[in-house]
Amino acid sequence: MTSRRLLGSVAAAAFFGLTALPAMAQQGTLTWGKPAEITGFDVHVAGTVASWEMYQMVYETLLTADANLGLQAGLAESWEQTSDTTYTLTLRDGAAFSNGRAVTTDDVIGSLERIKNPETASYWSHQLGDIAKMEALDDRTVQVELATPHATFLPALAHITAAILPMTELRDGSFDPASQMLGSGPFMVANHNQDESWALQANPHYWREGYPLAATLEVPIIPDESARIAAIRDGRIDFTTFENPDVQQMLGSVSEVAIQPQQTTNYYRLDVNALSEESAFSDKKVRQAMNLALDREAINDFVFGGSSAVDYPVPAAFGKDACRDLDTYAMPREARLEKARSLLEEAGVPSPEVALTMSSANPVLGRIGQVVQQNLSEAGFEVELNQVPTAEYLQKVFTDGDFDFSVSWLAGYTDPGMVIKWWDPEFAIWNLAFQENVPELSQALKDVASMSDDGQRDDKLTEICAMIDDGANLLALVGKSDYVVYRSDQVAVKVAERSGSANTYQYIAEFAPQ
Structure with missing residues (x-):
């Protein structure tokens, strides 16, 4: 005890x-x-x-x-x-x-x-x-x-x-x-x-x-990033936060302005609609191909200038290696692309047309979307980018399920056993519009919740990571600071x-x- x-x-x-x-x-x-x-x-x-x-x-x-x-x-x-x-x-x-x-x-x-x-x-x-x-x-x-x-x-x-x-x-x-x-x-x-x-x-x-x-x-509400930059630059506000790493360059030359990055257990993610029959992603092979075609290192390099890191369903900030050996992460990129193209051929859709939805409120999401679009094109996907107002984004993704896939981010909390539970739609509730219910995964998530032994829990987390990767329904991208x-x-x-x-x-x- x-x-x-x-x-x-x-x-x-x-x-x-x-x-x-x-x-x-x-x-x-x-x-x-x-x-x-x-x-x-x-x-x-x-x-x-x-x-x-x-x-x-x-x-x-x-x-x-x-x-x-x-x-x-x-x-x-x-x-x-x-x-x-x-x-x-x-x-x-x-x-x-x-x-x-x-x-x-x-x-x-x-x-x-x-x-x-x-x-x-x-x-x-x-x-x-x-x-x-x-x-x-x-x-x-x-x-x-x-x-x-x-x-x-x-x-x-x-x-x-x-x-x-x-x-x-x-x-x-x-x-x-x-x-x-x-x-x-x-x-x-x-x-x-x-x-x-x-x-x-x-x-x-x-x-x-x-x-x-x-x-x-x-507390003035200042949604516009450029307006917050101007307000902190001229001293109208004392402090604020940004998600855009470019703020370090945009304000770094102002001597009175200090910038403190804060590492989090949060990460950017893709929500992939496995439930809509109108989406190519209703076929698991197409979802798996998309997952293999992602270049998380490129997202880190081009969007975050290398300041972030590849992330996993069990956030890297916890120091766990439960997901790191999966093909999605460990296989060389060319081999992943070859496997992705093969999966699309098996699915009968060598060039799937899909739309990536993002909230227009956060410019970082749009930049991630651009890299994802380029990544997937190398495997044969044709990706349309749709940035919409936040209210419309929330309605489409979490209420109506009227989307193919979307960019967002997930809170990692203070324990890996907490964040991993969101892959169970019966538990999460918020992902019912797009998350496939996989009984074996749900049971594994229930099992890990009761485990207090770290070694036993780590083994179960590795098993869960493989199931999550196989379903390719909600995907971790890179860490969020x-x-x-x-x-x-x-x-x-x-x-x-x-x-x-x-x-x-x-x-x-x-x-x-x-």
Whole structure:
């Protein structure tokens, strides 16, 4: 059995019950140029990074993760696993929501029950495993009993989607998570203009005395990359993020601008439609040919200038080699192309015509698409590139299944057992419109979820990688780094070198206006 006791800190906040602030150590204003608006208020439901980033300003989780992807204390100051299925978590003394009410075991149990409730429709429900019962041992201690072993239960608690809500206020109707935010971290929301801006203020009840260091946080929404570059260049914003590696060249000559790459467990991916009879990719041989024809090294070189790396269903950032020996990766490119052409001949479509769909909001996706188009042409594919507005992209791919294949990216989280689960459409839900249900793969994914022995789990992950590669339905391309850009003359920042839960601003409480 394992036992861990760690102390740490978290950044989060609230949009509710805003009151006049008492005299505090906080002073000054930070301005965050946010690339996109949230897609919904409910922290247990919305599944986009644009939402997660704001939630992380507003809510806290029981655990967090450090730069080595190890678990750290959050709202829970300590935790213990006493059997394969039993976990005990002790809440931090002094943790309170921004309305002043203490965070209790009832809030913890109620929040986890809400995530598991089918009526909530939380995509995070399955990540928590099958919870048999939860019990408050005292005012600050919760015991969770799982029905079966679930190795990633604790890492799942470290993702913002497992945030702790104020259940008393939710039940009595004074707090509506679908339209408000009420959390326990350093900031609370004072104002919100949809698609335009947010204004946050320091939470006077935050458990870290003297934090956050800033009194207010202004958040203009700036989707256009060039507009964010201009805003950081002339000092209208203090910090922002980019996905485009070219930002290092575009802003590198500005002495007051600092750029910090952040490695993540995320990677760019292709979603391939195995379910549409109108798509050539309904034939597995065509999907396999496409997978073999991809040149991931070329994507890294031409799109990222060699700063990324070839990636796998089990992200390279975890240091696992479960997928590396597959023909898709290990076979020389000319041999792969020859095999791809042979598969297309067997399928009776030597020159498949397919369309690659991408959101127009991210220029990196379009550049990846161009390299993929060139890669596949060498095997005989004719690829049309379609960049569409994000709303249309989401509708086509995840709701209607009206596409051939698309470029996107996948969050890798803090444990390889978490990301690999998304290949099971019964588990993931979001890929039901295009992901083939393969019973053998689904069972293998269920099996690995219960394995705590690293060696046994690694062997099963290797087996799973081979199944994923054979189906060629959802494909990893290259690793995804984020770039935190800030004005060093206007703000002092703390950013982890690596993040596993898209928690770029986990140290926001320590950002200090200069």
